[in-house]
Amino acid sequence: xxxxxxxxxxxxxxxxxxxxxxxxxxxxxxxxxxxxxxxxxxxxxxxxxxxxxxxxxxxxxxxxxxxxxxxxxxxxxxxxxxxxxxxxxxxxxxxxxxxxxxxxxxxxxxxxxxxxxxxxxxxxxxxxxxxxxxxxxxxxxxxxxxxxxxxxxxxxxxxxxxxxxxxxxxxxxxxxxxxxxxxxxxxxxxxxxxxxxxxxxxxxxxxxxxxxxxxxxxxxxxxxxxxxxxxxxxxxxxxxxxxxxxxxxxxxxxxxxxxxxxxxxxxxxxxxxxxx
Numbered sequence: 574x575x576x577x578x579x580x581x582x583x584x585x586x587x588x589x590x591x592x593x594x595x596x597x598x599x600x601x602x603x604x605x606x607x608x609x610x611x612x613x614x615x616x617x618x619x620x621x622x623x624x625x626x627x628x629x630x631x632x633x634x635x636x637x638x639x640x641x642x643x644x645x646x647x648x649x650x651x652x653x654x655x656x657x658x659x660x661x662x663x664x665x666x667x668x669x670x671x672x673x674x675x676x677x678x679x680x681x682x683x684x685x686x687x688x689x690x691x692x693x694x695x696x697x698x699x700x701x702x703x704x705x706x707x708x709x710x711x712x713x714x715x716x717x718x719x720x721x722x723x724x725x726x727x728x729x730x731x732x733x734x735x736x737x738x739x740x741x742x743x744x745x746x747x748x749x750x751x752x753x754x755x756x757x758x759x760x761x762x763x764x765x766x767x768x769x770x771x772x773x774x775x776x777x778x779x780x781x782x783x784x785x786x787x788x789x790x791x792x793x794x795x796x797x798x799x800x801x802x803x804x805x806x807x808x809x810x811x812x813x814x815x816x817x818x819x820x821x822x823x824x825x826x827x828x829x830x831x832x833x834x835x836x837x838x839x840x841x842x843x844x845x846x847x848x849x
Contacts, residue, residue: 584818588827592723600714603705604646611642611698614824617815618690621825624809628679629686633671637664638695645699649706650714665691697832700839707842717776721784722838724772725765725791726830730799732764733757745796750803753796762792783845790837791830798833802826 595606615638619631641661647653668687672680704718737757745753769788773781802825806814815823 588818593720596716596720596723600650600705603714603716604643607698607701608639608642610824610828611638611695613815613817614694614698614828615690617823617825618694618805619686621805621809621811621814622686624811627686628683629690630668630671630675630683631687631690633668634687634690637661637668638691640664641691641695642699642702646702649702651706694832697836698828700836701831703839704835704842707846717778718838718842721769721772721776721787722791722834723831725768725788726795726834728768729761729765729792729795730830731761733761733796736760736764746800749800749807753800758792758796761796762789765789765792779845787838787841790841791834794833794837795830798830801833802829 591606595603612635615635616631619629619634622629644653644657644660648655648657665688668684672684675683701719704722705714705716707715707718733753734757737752737754737760740756740760741752741754743755744751745755745758765788766785769784770781773779773784776784779787802814805825806812813822814825817823818827
């Protein structure tokens, strides 16, 4: 038992050190770490759907996801023009041609599952690049909003787990995630809200009310992101998406909330940018 707890704690510490180093040190370390996260998350997704005898062009899909993330990064920092996105469209069209040479008959099903991973994982993660180059520092890389987003995701998840374990009685979505409760979700929401209050004193690009909205978006869409991944795992009959983090599962388990939160935070910041 003690050994299991030690391994779980150690893997969590290593994960946090790597992730925070990527966010805080510089833009290129951030780029390298999130390219790896993107690739591993896609790999886990393709591995999961294979358990239900669904097949995808996983190597090519991961390649397209990486190209999408890289192109978005260099568009966001101003190195490349927005037309660079057309590369991803071209690569997706090429996928249909590649599939013609496949030996399996489920051509369009394979194409569909290949693209779903790109839409579910790579596109949302790519919006992190626009959050990182949000314009609060003359379009230079800044960790402020990304760091705040991950802090609030972790606080929301921890608050939901702890308070749900103590007070949880009413199931939130029993068909998909039997352990989640309304009490836990509400607890997670107020935990995130309280944390955003303190963040407003440290990270001053948003006022306190804007941080409250920021936290609300994280809590609501983070919960839905968690539920979607739980639904996927339940359909294929697994507890964790992978084993890369002993005691914590895989990349999908760690970033399921991010896939839904990041695009919504990006949209929120764009709305604020045009309002003020």
